[in-house]
Amino acid sequence: MLHTFRFLLLAGSLAVSAPALAQSGATKADPAMLAKIKDEGLNRSRVMETAFYLTDVSGPRLAGSDGLARANEWSRKQLADWGLTKANIEPWGTFGRGWNIDKSYLAMTAPYYHALIGAPKAWTPGTNGALKKRVMVVKAASEADLEKYKGQLRDKIVLLDVANPPTPSFEPDAKRYTAEELQKMADYQLPAPNAAPKPADPKADEQLKNRRAMFALRGKLLDMVQAEGAAAILSTRGGSDGTFFTSNGAPYAVDAKPVLPEIEMAPEDLLRLIRLSDAGLPVEVEMETRTRFQDKDLKGYNVVAEIAGTDRKLKNEVVMIGAHIDSWHAATGATDNAAGVAVMMEAMRLLKAAGVQPRRTIRIALWGEEEQGLFGSRNYVKNHFADPATMQLLPDHEKLAAYFNLDNGAGKIRGIYAQGNEAAAPIFADWLKPFADMGATTVTLRNTGGTDHLAFDAVGLPGFQFIQDPLDYGTRTHHTNMDTYERLPADDLKQAAVVVASFVYQAAMRDQKLPRKALPVAKTDNR
Incomplete structure (x- = not known):
């Protein structure tokens, strides 16, 4: 859906x-x-x-x-x-282009070995062989924050910060509608044909504005990371308990501009890498993605x-x-x-x-x-x-x-x-x-x-x-x-x-x- x-x-x-x-x-x-x-x-x-x-x-x-x-x-x-x-x-x-994953491997190799949960973002390229490299965390709340990373990202695996870390939930994952819920939701009537439109919601407008700004900043961040010569990107769209949400990391258009290899991860695994790196410990990641574009049909x-x-x-x-x-x-x-x-x-x-x-x-x-x-x-x-x-x-x-x-x-x-x-x-x-x-x-x-x-x-x-x-x-x-x-x-x-x-x-x-x-x-x- x-x-x-x-x-x-x-x-x-x-x-x-x-x-x-x-x-x-x-x-x-x-x-x-x-x-x-x-x-x-x-x-x-x-x-x-x-x-x-x-x-x-x-x-x-x-x-x-x-x-x-x-x-x-x-x-x-x-x-x-x-x-x-x-x-x-x-x-x-x-x-447009089709896309397949032929291989995907990701693990932390320092300060110790541990397999990590993740998958390549759709329509991203492969790594052209195995990578084993130090990581660099990039945290940017504004375009000005990007300047401090210039000259530091070449040949690094970049970790993008986690916007919404998982928190404990006391609600069940799965539910069915109860009779009371269905009845409570049963009162909807269509608006009258000549009813006045609902007034604008300033809070919703502000949220939309912030969302657009966030997407614009992320685009500039990815462009900067690529221009600086980073080797790959690790990111997350959220989730919990080993679950991660997936998406596309590049357009499927035949003429889409090149992007870096990127793996979307379970937030718990990415957050561990970030905490270790923030603590000053040398963090090394090994990864290999082999992806294949289909552009014949x-x-x-x-x-x-x-x-x-x-x-x-x-x-x-x-x-x-x-x-x-x-x-x-x-x-x-x-x-x-x-x-x-x-x-x-x-x-x-x-x-x-x-x-x-x-x-x-x-x-x-x-x-x-x-x-x-x-x-x-x-x-x-x-x-x-x-x-x-x-x-x-x-x-x-x-x-x-x-x-x-x-x-x-x-x-x-x-x-x-x-x-x-x-x-x-x-x-x-x-x-x-x-x-x-x-x-x-x-x-x-x-x-x-x-x-x-x-x-x-x-x-x-x-x-x-x-x-x-x-x-x-x-x-x-x-x-x-x-x-x-x-x-x-x-x-x-x-x-x-x-x-x-x-x-x-x-x-x-x-x-x-x-x-x-x-x-x-x-x-x-x-x-």
Whole structure:
């Protein structure tokens, strides 16, 4: 997932009036078919097998990497083997360079030996062999502070200071929503159309200003370190208990300017190096990174497949589901977002296993390059439906009945974000009723940001993201070295696949497409 999501909800038990249901469009969903989907999903699930191939077998799936190519091909073949048609790896446009790690080693060798936790930052170069060098700590709160390091960094491994050292926490890493929390978050109402905009928040404006200044200073610091002839950089974005957050250390553009090799570390290990160095002890680090750029194929790709519709009048309309298949590289991207991919693939398998004959075509899309800016979904929408910059609609815009997304970790589904679509909310509340005993009851009119349903919403298409229990997504796994298969609770993914398959089936069987909001105005930036 691109960034943090929100949790304000509207009660899933909201009253559904008879007029609202009458306006929502009749459904021809068969209760017996829904029962078959539920039985298959809970008793003969293959969701964890799919997750295993996406994570342990494919490996990390950074944009343009060998691991992503493996996952794309495996997913395409698996969907075809399950009987889906038009299974294809579809290019969406130009992305940039791919990047792979072939070797990564890091240890302190003086004042004693100790292995250290870390991984190269994405799109940084390798060290061109093993380095064994003294370290130098660089601490700079302003541009003027950089001057004192000039002439001292050549051939050193530079340690960047830790902005937010870890502190003890007495809150659990993982949690589920309680009934009280859901009820407390259930009061949200859409603002009135003519409501006055909220006044500017001076504190938020100040925080934004400080954040921009921090990024600008860091850019100048990195330029100075490189110009001074340093050998490599060790840094951290935070974390605790051996967990570290990962990111990119250079652009993926083919013409990106050169940078130094850089390893992102667990903060505890970096802080030990800093304390020893600050105490005047000679600190030596040994490191070797071997990274490899892939610039022969600069395209980005999505995996697509479908179950063909059978109704003469409706088969050209499409219900879509999706999740992003790319990940960061310090782990195997289990909760972000092999979980979503495995659930969506399993939902398609359940529909095939149950023998569903949908009136509309049901299509799955596994998005590439989400982590760099929702590129896979945004460009798919631009290529197939509409360009949000101009709002010039393509013919298929009218044919999309709905899009459902999953990308909030590995927790079970608790409901759905209706994305401000008031007409869709009562339909979803009705569809959730059979899953009250499985914990899925809540509909919210709020949006959750940062993932691929936004690409559809940006051009006025009904795109939705499911609400999931957070578990340890925000504290331990999201963009970290701990995002591994072990973080996937099987029962949660089974439940999620059953709920998704049910929603998709009912959307495919309705007489009408799901209601739409008003078309947005053309704009040049839809983030």
